[in-house]
Amino acid sequence: xxxxxxxxxxxxxxxxxxxxxxxxxxxxxxxxxxxxxxxxxxxxxxxxxxxxxxxxxxxxxxxxxxxxxxxxxxxxxxxxxxxxxxxxxxxxxxxxxxxxxxxxxxxxxxxxxxxxxxxxxxxxxxxxxxxxxxxxxxxxxxxxxxxxxxxxxxxxxxxxxxxxxxxxxxxxxxxxxxxxxxxxxxxxxxxxxxxxxxxxxxxxxxxxxxxxxxxxxxxxxxxxxxxxxxxxxxxxxxxxxxxxxxxxxxxxxxxxxxxxxxxxxxxxxxxxxxxxxxxxxxxxxxxxxxxxxxxxxxxxxxxxxxxxxxxxxxxxxxxxxxxxxxxxxxxxxxxxxxxxxxxxxxxxxxxxxxxxxxxxxxxxxxxxxxxxxxxxxxxxxx
Amino acid sequence: xxxxxxxxxxxxxxxxxxxxxxxxxxxxxxxxxxxxxxxxxxxxxxxxxxxxxxxxxxxxxxxxxxxxxxxxxxxxxxxxxxxxxxxxxxxxxxxxxxxxxxxxxxxxxxxxxxxxxxxxxxxxxxxxxxxxxxxxxxxxxxxxxxxxxxxxxxxxxxxxxxxxxxxxxxxxxxxxxxxxxxxxxxxxxxxxxxxxxxxxxxxxxxxxxxxxxxxxxxxxxxxxxxxxxxxxxxxxxxxxxxxxxxxxxxxxxxxxxxxxxxxxxxxxxxxxxxxxxxxxxxxxxxxxxxxxxxxxxxxxxxxxxxxxxxxxxxxxxxxxxxxxxxxxxxxxxxxxxxxxxxxxxxxxxxxxxxxxxxxxxxxxxxxxxxxxxxxxxxxxxx
Numbered sequence: 001x002x003x004x005x006x007x008x009x010x011x012x013x014x015x016x017x018x019x020x021x022x023x024x025x026x027x028x029x030x031x032x033x034x035x036x037x038x039x040x041x042x043x044x045x046x047x048x049x050x051x052x053x054x055x056x057x058x059x060x061x062x063x064x065x066x067x068x069x070x071x072x073x074x075x076x077x078x079x080x081x082x083x084x085x086x087x088x089x090x091x092x093x094x095x096x097x098x099x100x101x102x103x104x105x106x107x108x109x110x111x112x113x114x115x116x117x118x119x120x121x122x123x124x125x126x127x128x129x130x131x132x133x134x135x136x137x138x139x140x141x142x143x144x145x146x147x148x149x150x151x152x153x154x155x156x157x158x159x160x161x162x163x164x165x166x167x168x169x170x171x172x173x174x175x176x177x178x179x180x181x182x183x184x185x186x187x188x189x190x191x192x193x194x195x196x197x198x199x200x201x202x203x204x205x206x207x208x209x210x211x212x213x214x215x216x217x218x219x220x221x222x223x224x225x226x227x228x229x230x231x232x233x234x235x236x237x238x239x240x241x242x243x244x245x246x247x248x249x250x251x252x253x254x255x256x257x258x259x260x261x262x263x264x265x266x267x268x269x270x271x272x273x274x275x276x277x278x279x280x281x282x283x284x285x286x287x288x289x290x291x292x293x294x295x296x297x298x299x300x301x302x303x304x305x306x307x308x309x310x311x312x313x314x315x316x317x318x319x320x321x322x323x324x325x326x327x328x329x330x331x332x333x334x335x336x337x338x339x340x341x342x343x344x345x346x347x348x349x350x351x352x353x354x355x356x357x358x359x360x361x362x363x364x365x366x367x368x369x370x371x372x373x374x375x376x377x378x379x380x381x382x
Numbered sequence: 383x384x385x386x387x388x389x390x391x392x393x394x395x396x397x398x399x400x401x402x403x404x405x406x407x408x409x410x411x412x413x414x415x416x417x418x419x420x421x422x423x424x425x426x427x428x429x430x431x432x433x434x435x436x437x438x439x440x441x442x443x444x445x446x447x448x449x450x451x452x453x454x455x456x457x458x459x460x461x462x463x464x465x466x467x468x469x470x471x472x473x474x475x476x477x478x479x480x481x482x483x484x485x486x487x488x489x490x491x492x493x494x495x496x497x498x499x500x501x502x503x504x505x506x507x508x509x510x511x512x513x514x515x516x517x518x519x520x521x522x523x524x525x526x527x528x529x530x531x532x533x534x535x536x537x538x539x540x541x542x543x544x545x546x547x548x549x550x551x552x553x554x555x556x557x558x559x560x561x562x563x564x565x566x567x568x569x570x571x572x573x574x575x576x577x578x579x580x581x582x583x584x585x586x587x588x589x590x591x592x593x594x595x596x597x598x599x600x601x602x603x604x605x606x607x608x609x610x611x612x613x614x615x616x617x618x619x620x621x622x623x624x625x626x627x628x629x630x631x632x633x634x635x636x637x638x639x640x641x642x643x644x645x646x647x648x649x650x651x652x653x654x655x656x657x658x659x660x661x662x663x664x665x666x667x668x669x670x671x672x673x674x675x676x677x678x679x680x681x682x683x684x685x686x687x688x689x690x691x692x693x694x695x696x697x698x699x700x701x702x703x704x705x706x707x708x709x710x711x712x713x714x715x716x717x718x719x720x721x722x723x724x725x726x727x728x729x730x731x732x733x734x735x736x737x738x739x740x741x742x743x744x745x746x747x748x749x750x751x752x753x754x755x756x757x758x759x760x761x762x763x764x
Contacts, residue, residue: 197732201583201675203625203664217623222607225600241599241669242714243585245726245742250705254686254728263731276732280675280740282585284666287623293583293662295677304636323632332624344627346636349645350579350658358662360627 045071046164046382049108049132051100051123052115054083056211057137060371061112062090070375071382078104080115105130109164110378113137114370128169133162133381135172135374139257142173142265149173149268151180152376153316154187164381172377175269176261177369178202178281182292183269184340184368185361188314190270193302193355197276200262203284203291204246205331207365209234214287221285239285246281256281289331290369291362301354304347311342316368321345329362337364338372427453428546428764431490431514433482433505434497436465438593439519442753443494444472450757453764460486461497487512491546492760495519496752510551515544515763517554517756521639524555524647531555531650533562534758535698536569546763554759557651558643559751560584560663564674565651566722566750567743570696572652575684575737579658582644585666585673586628587713589747591616596669603667621667628663638663671713672751673744683736686729693724698750703727711744719746720754 048065052058058079065072077088077095084099098104100119105111105127113120114137121140128134141147148158150172162170175183182200189195206217213234220230220240230238237244248257255263262279284291312319320329321343329341340363348356363369430447434440440461447454459470459477466481480486482501487493487509495502496519503522510516523529530540532554544552557565564582571577588599595616602612602622612620619626630639637645641661648659666673694701702711703725711723722745730738745751 199581199677199732201662203585203666218607221603225604225607237712238714241603241667242712243666243668243673244712245708245710247708250708253731254705254726255731256708278677278730278732278738278740280583280677280726280742282673282675282742284585284625285623285668286625291625291664293664293675295581295660295662323636326627326629326632326638328627330619330624330626332620344636344662348660349635349637350581350660356660358660360662360664 042071043073045073046109047074047076047107048072049076049078049105049111049127051078051111051113051119053077053088053097054079054086055114056207056214056366057114057370059088060366061114061375062088064367064371064375066091068375068379070378076104076108102126105132108132110135110381112374112378114374124171128171131167131169133164133170133172135174135377137174137370137374139176139261141171142175142261143268144171144173147171147173149175149265150377151175151183151187151269151373152380153314154183155269155271156380159377159380162381174370174374174377175265176258177208177363177365178204178258178279178290178292179262179265179269180369180373181290181340181361181363181365182262182294183266184314184316184363185311185342185359186294186296187270188310188317189296189298189302189307189357192306192310193298193300195275195296196299197297198266198278199295200277200279201293202246202279202281203286203293203331204258204281205284205286205288205290205365206239207288208283208290208369209247217285217287235283239283241285243282243284246283248281255279286331287335288364288366289335289362290365291329291331291360294359294361295348296357296359297351298355298357302357303354304345304357307357308345311345316340317342319343319345328360331362334362334364336367338368340368424453425455427455428491429456429458429489430454431458431460431487431493431509433460433493433495433501435459435470435479436461436468437496438589438596438748439496439752441470442748443496443757444470446749446753446757448473450761452757452760458486458490484508487514490514492517492763494756494760496756506553510553513549513551515546515552515554517556517759519556519752519756521558521643522555523553524557524643525650526553526555529553529555531557531647532759533557533565533569533651533755534762535696536565537651537653538762541759541762544763556752556756556759557647558640559590559745559747560586560640560661560672560674561644561647561651562751562755563672563722563743563745563747564644564676565648566696566698566745567693567724567741568676568678569652570692570699571678571680571684571689571739574688574692575680575682577657577678578681579679580648580660581677582659582661583675584628584640584661584663585668585675585713586640586663587666587668587670587672587747588621589670590665590672591629599667599669617665621665623667625664625666628665630663637661668713669717670746670748671717671744672747673711673713673742676741676743677730678739678741679733680737680739684739685736686727686739689739690727693727698722699724701725701727710742713744716744716746718749720750722750
């Protein structure tokens, strides 16, 4: 429908802006070579399903599958009744979005879920019973002791034995975006000197609340610049030129759910009940990449230079730490990128000796914080 | 000149927006009653000088002097040669800005400086020799052991004996904005349970880099929304919908100057060389109020409820901590306000017992972070 409505200049600017932030195919060059399509479409390859395909993360699933030449025999585009019938393009082919039902998973080897916790709770187990391996981006099963919580660069061993072709369904949980981005940088240091305590403050982008939140930030910003009152639908307060404590519900201990995910998921992923973590999660008016200020206390000494070398050699991590040029990671710079960027690596002057470090981390919330990590998990299933 | 140029709608929206952020008289209601003017203009009152009157902080000096009915016999509006001849309105009267010279301080009792470190270094001592008491908002003299570094709610005793009318000049330094905002909340808790270590992550507004930086943020944001490349004059990278490590120079220990101000100024203001502080300072796309995530370690136990009561009773502090409504301090809410807002008050789950707290603080960078604190210091001189 919208496609047939002529857009005003502002609507077009708005949409171009969003697509560039959301990173849909229109915004980023795709290499849809015939070779790639041949490469990906293999009879022996798994059949895929993407649940929540019309959402920001769902769209990113498709981008990442394409970018990584993920092999597949077939792919089902699934979403809510509301989105059923929409068309999505994938690797040069047009697909009609189907409504998610209890019968959607017949013959599906791998199902990538990103449609919210309640959808995962209802349809995840159904898919597993049908023999699908579900990679779930929601928080529904993360703390379930029978469900591996995996960052492929950190704890791939947790999903040992779960493979496509064994005819056995399974659930694998994708950690929360803030946890993934933080641990991509903290884990290589933890392996070397053992983290005993971590104090994290986040600078979280709109994308974490979905595409509608990104659109609201753009709309609000335009309204504020024009001296109009900001429209508050997704968030209950002004987001443009402002920031606020993360909108997740606050628990009885005073932490919000987002913060406790960092605390609990870190313990599970590191398989270490003793690691002490505190976090303060803040939503900032940035589009799609999170930043985190991380203060680390180690059991063993770890000097700054060794830490920098460890991080330079860490998979999925890029070090941007140019003190002379005052050039360090920014959310904009990592947007639409796979790697998590780390900088501001320095000895913590508030700790004795070499047992403390401060670092600053940025990562694309939709990509490594969600879709990329899930697709990397799926790659381990082949 | 600009006043005679007809403004486009966008220019007007832009200017209204800026003035509302910068908080000039046009944006905030002033009570210019004859009574007030009578009250302020007293023969026995001090003669004032405002150095850097055309800057964001200089303008705020005038707003605060007016809001607080600061008594004065006369007031000199001083600025660089470039700004000399401009007109400023103050308490219903029109003043012509004079060029700052070595002779500017003849007969001046109190001089409020906010024109940068080099101007303070050159003209501060000259003013003192003329018998003026200089309240300096720059970093020029903050760490000089002979210069009191004062937050009136925290360490007024440091300026004991310095009074107008004794015919003796003196220098008093205004702490850095991030330090003032942090210590307004941390000090009442420190007095009760003694802070041994503090981990601070800041979310700093454009105003810290001056009015031109605020204008650049507005301009860049408009450009990005219109799909144009952002203009980068003040900052060397995109600020709109982005954030970056504070632009202060990075020192050999890897901390930038802004961060080390928090470390060193805290020790001086608390007169405690042992307090351990680390900070990570980040510039976020917010206009004029800073936010800070502060993790505190205490020597003595301090439970959450006691901390909340202490902060509720602290002068210049307001507690906004509604967990059920997820309502906590925001930069927008404290903009143009005197009080520093504190919320997210909770026991730190990463520390044993009741010796750790996390708090989130917001304060107006131009007001309590600069102009208000300086005028409060001046009030102590009377």
